[in-house]
Every structure is written in C-alpha cells, then in structure tokens.
Amino acid sequence: MWKVPEDAVSYEHKRQNVGGGNGERGMRSPSSWGLESPDLSLANGEDAPVELALQPNKPKSPTSDNSAVKLGEILFLAAFSQDRLTVIVSKIRNLAPIYKTVFVRLYIVQPMGQVTKKKTSERVLVDGGADIGESMFFSVPRSRVLKSHLRLSIVCGTDNVTKSIGHVTLGPKSSGKQGYEPE
Numbered sequence: 001m002w003k004v005p006e007d008a009v010s011y012e013h014k015r016q017n018v019g020g021g022n023g024e025r026g027m028r029s030p031s032s033w034g035l036e037s038p039d040l041s042l043a044n045g046e047d048a049p050v051e052l053a054l055q056p057n058k059p060k061s062p063t064s065d066n067s068a069v070k071l072g073e074i075l076f077l078a079a080f081s082q083d084r085l086t087v088i089v090s091k092i093r094n095l096a097p098i099y100k101t102v103f104v105r106l107y108i109v110q111p112m113g114q115v116t117k118k119k120t121s122e123r124v125l126v127d128g129g130a131d132i133g134e135s136m137f138f139s140v141p142r143s144r145v146l147k148s149h150l151r152l153s154i155v156c157g158t159d160n161v162t163k164s165i166g167h168v169t170l171g172p173k174s175s176g177k178q179g180y181e182p183e
Contacts, residue, residue, distance in 0.1 A: 071095065073091075084138070085145060086135060086137055087106055093128065096128065099158060102156050103122045104155070105118075106150070106152055108140060108148055110144050120134045120136075152167060153167040
C-alpha cells in the first residue's frame, strides 16, 4: 500500500510485495510480466492509498491462470527533504527457502539519464527473511526529484550464483511494467 502525504515532497512505503509469474516454471522475458500501477509521482499531492497488483501483461493462453505469485516482500521508507532523498531499507521477508543470501540494489534515475547506484550489504536469510536496516542518501535537487524515479532491485544468492529476482520502481517514470523472474 503506497501513501502519498499531503506535503507532496516525501513518500512512504510500508510494504511492497515482490511477485511474478503465474506459477509456471521456466524462463520468461522480463517484459512479459507487469505491475499495474497508477502514477506515483510526488507532484500529485493526493492523500489516498494506492493499491499495486501484479498481473501478467500478456497471458500465454486463454486458459492460463493469471493469479499472481508472491516472491517475497520488501519493507522500506523513502523521504525527501532539503535536496536529499533518504531511503531506509528495513526488511526482506517471505522469500523462497532456496536462497541463502540477499541484498538490495538502489538506483535513482534522474532526468537526462543520470543514474546513481548504491547497494546494501549482503545478509544471510533466516526462514526466508533478513533484517537489512540500512540507510542510503542521494543528493537530488528538488527540481529534479519530481522527475526522478527510484528502483529497488532484490538480489538473492545460492552457493556461487546471485541473481536479481525482482524489483520495485517508485516515481513518475514507472511505466507500469515491472520485470520479474519466476522461480
């Protein structure tokens, strides 16, 4: 559930489900799954909750099951004040037991294609969850933050392999199409 506060310069996210696929095994192209999301721009100033639901963009067949499969949840807070965007990644939970470690990559994409990247430290998953508890700071002028978007990519690892299992995009450039790789 997203909530855009009245001051329209900070936003908060209490829980975002990271999900994908329709339960079928196998490879899917990242663009074949979509996250139906309305405009989450800071500029709209509305104080109403926004529901985000994962749905396939193009079902493979009319008989395929279109119900979303949750891959996990990420809890984070994002706030903006005095030309500084603060992102606090709190927890990751409900991930599949096949993963052993997790970290989060954060990207802030500003106008003109300027990208700033940061990542949390790697954490060991215990019962499908990990407490991250890390803060990231991005210097972004107020005039640019309204046109920028934030992307959190969840990267999980097994013995010697790490892969991105999903991501969450927040901001005006989110197209409504999010990429996920089914398990």
